Amino acid sequence: MTAGHNLKTYIDGHRRALEQLITLEPEISAAARACIEALRGGGKLLTCGNGGSAADAQHFAAELTGRYRRERRPLPALALTTDSSALTCIGNDYAFEDVFARQVRALVQQGDVLIGITTSGNSANVVRALQAGREQGAITIALTGEGGGQAANHADITLRAPSDRTAHIQEMHILMIHVLCETIDDTFVEATPA
Ligand SMILES: O=C(CO)[C@@H](O)[C@H](O)[C@H](O)[C@H](O)COP(=O)(O)O
Numbered sequence: 804m805t806a807g808h809n810l811k812t813y814i815d816g817h818r819r820a821l822e823q824l825i826t827l828e829p830e831i832s833a834a835a836r837a838c839i840e841a842l843r844g845g846g847k848l849l850t851c852g853n854g855g856s857a858a859d860a861q862h863f864a865a866e867l868t869g870r871y872r873r874e875r876r877p878l879p880a881l882a883l884t885t886d887s888s889a890l891t892c893i894g895n896d897y898a899f900e901d902v903f904a905r906q907v908r909a910l911v912q913q914g915d916v917l918i919g920i921t922t923s924g925n926s927a928n929v930v931r932a933l934q935a936g937r938e939q940g941a942i943t944i945a946l947t948g949e950g951g952g953q954a955a956n957h958a959d960i961t962l963r964a965p966s967d968r969t970a971h972i973q974e975m976h977i978l979m980i981h982v983l984c985e986t987i988d989d990t991f992v993e994a995t996p997a
Pocket residue numbers: 853854855856857920921922923924925926929969970973
């Protein structure tokens with residue numbers, strides 16, 4: 804296959820997913836409301852995922868502690884994918900399936916939001932994290948593919964990217980994350996001098 808052929812096929816797949824994304828408007832609005840209510844109430848957002856979704860989890864948290872687009876106060880958010888000591892300790896001494904759930908049990912409180920990102924919906928460490936998040940009293944949000952997987956069983960809100968291709972699911976996830984950031988900014992942006 805030429806790169807040109809792959810490009811065309813890829814754009815077609817991406818466009819199909821993108822065109823259906825609007826059907827997720829109710830779930831995306833509910834997720835934005837949950838994040839905003841948590842942050843307003845003094846809670847925090849915690850994110851997790853594997854591989855490309857670990858990068859998305861970190862990207863989301865950094866948009867909040869740092870900045871997304873407009874000037875506002877820093878907002879409390881933490882990716883559970885970044886502490887290599889915690890990840891190796893928990894993975895080595897317990898199980899890789901527990902690398903996020905144990906951190907969740909240590910850090911998550913009622914009033915927080917836990918966001919698990921998994922394209923298959925079935926990564927055990929993300930599924931267990933969502934389960935633990937619920938037990939801790941957090942609102943749980945899953946970003947998945949169209950099937951939802953087991954993650955959907957442990958999430959209060961599931962954002963099912965309308966594709967069965969990992970790459971396109973990830974592309975829809977980062978788009979949804981940016982929509983959440985835009986909506987969070989709408990609430991928390993301070994009046995700043997031009
Ligand atoms: O970015 C990619 C593939 O595009 C990979 O790194 C991918 O994220 C990894 O294979 C993950 O382990 C997949 O996990 P999940 O999305 O099914 O939870």
